[in-house]
Amino acid sequence: MLAGTALAAPALADTAQLDSGSSDFDCTQLAEEDEPDSAVSWYERSLWAGHCYVFQARAVRIGSDGVRSLAMSHEIQDGVEREVARFLDGPAVAFEREGRIARLGGMAPGKAPSASPEAIVGHLDGLYRLQLSGSDRIAGRHAMRLDIEPLDDQRYGHRLWLDAATALPLKQMLLDERGRVVETFQITELRSPQLYQGRVGLAQGQYPPRQPWQPRWLPEGFVAQPVKTHGERRPGVRHRVYGDGLSTLSLFVEPLENRDLLIPGIHRLGVSHAAVLHRELGGQPRQVVAMGELPPQVLRRVVESVVWAPEAPTEASASDAEDAP
Numbered sequence: 001m002l003a004g005t006a007l008a009a010p011a012l013a014d015t016a017q018l019d020s021g022s023s024d025f026d027c028t029q030l031a032e033e034d035e036p037d038s039a040v041s042w043y044e045r046s047l048w049a050g051h052c053y054v055f056q057a058r059a060v061r062i063g064s065d066g067v068r069s070l071a072m073s074h075e076i077q078d079g080v081e082r083e084v085a086r087f088l089d090g091p092a093v094a095f096e097r098e099g100r101i102a103r104l105g106g107m108a109p110g111k112a113p114s115a116s117p118e119a120i121v122g123h124l125d126g127l128y129r130l131q132l133s134g135s136d137r138i139a140g141r142h143a144m145r146l147d148i149e150p151l152d153d154q155r156y157g158h159r160l161w162l163d164a165a166t167a168l169p170l171k172q173m174l175l176d177e178r179g180r181v182v183e184t185f186q187i188t189e190l191r192s193p194q195l196y197q198g199r200v201g202l203a204q205g206q207y208p209p210r211q212p213w214q215p216r217w218l219p220e221g222f223v224a225q226p227v228k229t230h231g232e233r234r235p236g237v238r239h240r241v242y243g244d245g246l247s248t249l250s251l252f253v254e255p256l257e258n259r260d261l262l263i264p265g266i267h268r269l270g271v272s273h274a275a276v277l278h279r280e281l282g283g284q285p286r287q288v289v290a291m292g293e294l295p296p297q298v299l300r301r302v303v304e305s306v307v308w309a310p311e312a313p314t315e316a317s318a319s320d321a322e323d324a325p
Contacts, residue, residue, distance in 0.1 A: 024199040027052035039130035039146055040121055045167040047117035051200050055193035063183040063271050076196045123245040127221045138170040139187045153177050154219035154298050155247045166193050177295045183271040211238050213253050217305035219298055249292030256285040266296045275299035282308040
């Protein structure tokens with residue numbers, strides 16, 4: 001999670017891909033609503049705030065690779081968002097996204113996804129417990145603390161501190177399956193956030209493209225996401241993204257021939273893990289990789305469950321868990 005809006009906000013979709021059929025949300029509604037009175041309503045408000053406020057900020061990220069500082073900005077023009085994050089120390093790395101809201105999650109298997117934060121929050125029910133845990137002072141601003149606790153051992157937990165005035169995320173901690181902090185992201189300076197006086201675009205839900213393989217097991221609540229992936233730039237590489245509305249995992253399948261192969265097993269990649277397996281699929285040896293901020297045993301089980309099923313009508317769901325190889 002690199003930028004303030006990325007702390008808890010929906011992702012952006014490529015406008016060229018999703019303009020047709022999109023709807024929008026009137027950001028001025030946020031100024032008219034009463035203060036949230038529950039953990040769930042605070043979280044939903046934060047999702048909308050991440051899209052509706054124009055701001056610049058400075059932040060720090062503390063993880064296994066040390067401490068890094070960032071400069072961030074979030075702008076809106078004609079209902080289309082643009083956000084930029086630049087690391088200010090270490091290797092010069094910048095990230096930029098532009099488009100309409102296309103959240104990773106918030107839908108049921110077999111149904112076209114909804115971009116609405118309301119749908120996202122609804123999908124989290126039964127997967128996480130959300131509760132308010134008092135208030136604090138972050139970056140010189142009054143903040144509400146929100147604890148997001150997983151209801152199983154198949155995903156990580158989160159602690160969020162939301163700006164009391166705007167609901168923008170000011171700080172987040174990522175907690176592993178043992179409750180240990182593995183990453184902290186914190187805004188150190190939030191510069192005069194302004195509510196956008198207009199409407200922001202919501203991308204219409206779309207089904208993800210089919211692949212000739214599928215995982216027979218996924219953590220409960222994880223479903224395929226309608227995001228544009230770039231694995232097809234390398235011939236033979238197939239890439240899918242799955243999410244539960246808060247956590248995501250990426251799954252790659254590619255032929256073993258003429259590739260820079262990874263060593264099978266579990267690898268640590270910053271705060272993420274990667275499970276790598278070499279196996280025969282579709283009549284030839286392939287490399288299967290699952291990556292994400294999830295317990296390593298979960299990623300290992302996902303790659304072990306992948307089967308070659310070009311005619312399969314639907315994606316895996318948690319109900320397939322007992323049948324996984």
